[in-house]
Amino acid sequence: MTNDIPTIYDVARLCGVSASTVSRTFARPDKVSAATSAKVRAAAEELGYAARFPAAVQRRAATKLLAITVADFSNPFYNQLVWGAQIASGHAGYELILADFHESSAREKAEHERLLDVADGIVIGSSRLSDPALRKIAAKKPTVVVSREVRGVASLVPDNASGIRAAMSLLHGLGHTAVTYVAGPEASWADAARYRAVCDASAAAGHSAQRIGPFLPTFEDGLGAARQLVDRPPTAIIAHNDMLAIGLMHGLQAAGIRIPEDVSIVGIDDVLASRLVTPKLTTIALPALQLGLQAVRNVVALVRGAVPKSDSALVMPVQLKVRESTGPARRAQSLR
Structure with a gap:
């Protein structure tokens, strides 16, 4: 009798890698390159393959890890955002993983694919992905998006x-x-x-x-x-x-x-x-620090089974700081 359920070997043949590489992609994603991971997952999705892990691996997948992704950690705004997230993670008993996608949507997508296997929840800072792509992530893992309003996904935005x-x-x-x-x-x-x-x-x-x-x-x-x-x-x-x-x-x-x-x-x-x-x-x-704090509090609540009360983003207040770089308009004349 023919077995119509796709196996790890079917996935390996389709994408041209070894069965052990397919296994590592799902069980130890940190040991596989982003390109290989994307190829294996695409093949698995095409075949309808569902990875089946031993109990020990399943337990490892929920070990009090949260993730935060940012567009560019060299931007000081994200320093404060991550600091707030780290404080809130520690208070909730979680460790925080940071991923920087350097303003690249392709790299952001690859980072999220990795993190889906290792984090209990994800905070996404200033995503460059489409709304449908973010909804797909949120359907797989408790997710909070910061500085972006996405209908159907828990979101925080400054005003x-x-x-x-x-x-x-x-x-x-x-x-x-x-x-x-x-x-x-x-x-x-x-x-x-x-x-x-x-x-x-x-x-x-x-x-x-x-x-x-x-x-x-x-x-x-x-x-x-x-x-x-x-x-x-x-x-x-x-x-x-x-x-x-x-x-x-x-x-x-x-x-x-x-x-x-x-x-x-x-x-x-x-x-x-x-x-x-x-x-x-x-x-x-x-309020970058407060955005980080609140985002992690919200994602922890989702991990623990909470349901968002609203489909709209939580809007956080901002403040204009008037200093020295603004003054009366100059008279209309050439400066050159």
Whole structure:
């Protein structure tokens, strides 16, 4: 009688690896490369193969481990987010695994495939994946998404709209009738939300807004954005994040453009560097530490069987920190 149930050997033949490699992919994913893991899992899904582990392996898969993935750990915002997550994990009796996908959606997908096998729950920080891909992860493992609203998945977001409105009100009050938004990564949900808020606030005031980018949210890309603006600088800029804003400041100042006398600049995040630069950066302070704390508390609750009370994201308050990089709009004249 023919056995129609696919075996580990069928998966191995289909993807051209050994049976032991297929076994390690499911039982010890840390021992298999991301590319091999993706190939094996695709073959298993095509065949309808379901891995069957011994009891000892099943117990290892639930050993008080949580995971957090971030877009770029060199970004100081994520330092605070992870710190909050680590504090909350420790209080709940869990260890925390960190994965950095370096602004790559392909790498993010591979990291999540690995983590699904080793973590009890996952916190996803600023994902670059599609909503359906995130729902698929959440269907397999308790998941909380940060800085992104995904219907049907537990989500936490800072109040981007109110922060941008406060910054735009400040700039309009200083006489700026046009604001340039320097955009972050193209796949960033938060970036789209911030630019939409800039446009809404500008339209409500009868003013104009423009956008340049996208840029990576880094100091180096801020310098690049400055090079694009230096010949015809706007009077006011809101940048996707503080590091981009600080790069902009340095690039414009190096070209002889004064901050804020010639150009006012607002950042987003309130990282430590925003208070160390000259002039000190006006910024929208996001509650990164609190986001990390709350995200882990929520994912632990999901692991323990809680059901989200709402399909909407939990919105956390932000605060505009007015410092030295914003001032009255300059008179209409050439700076070059």
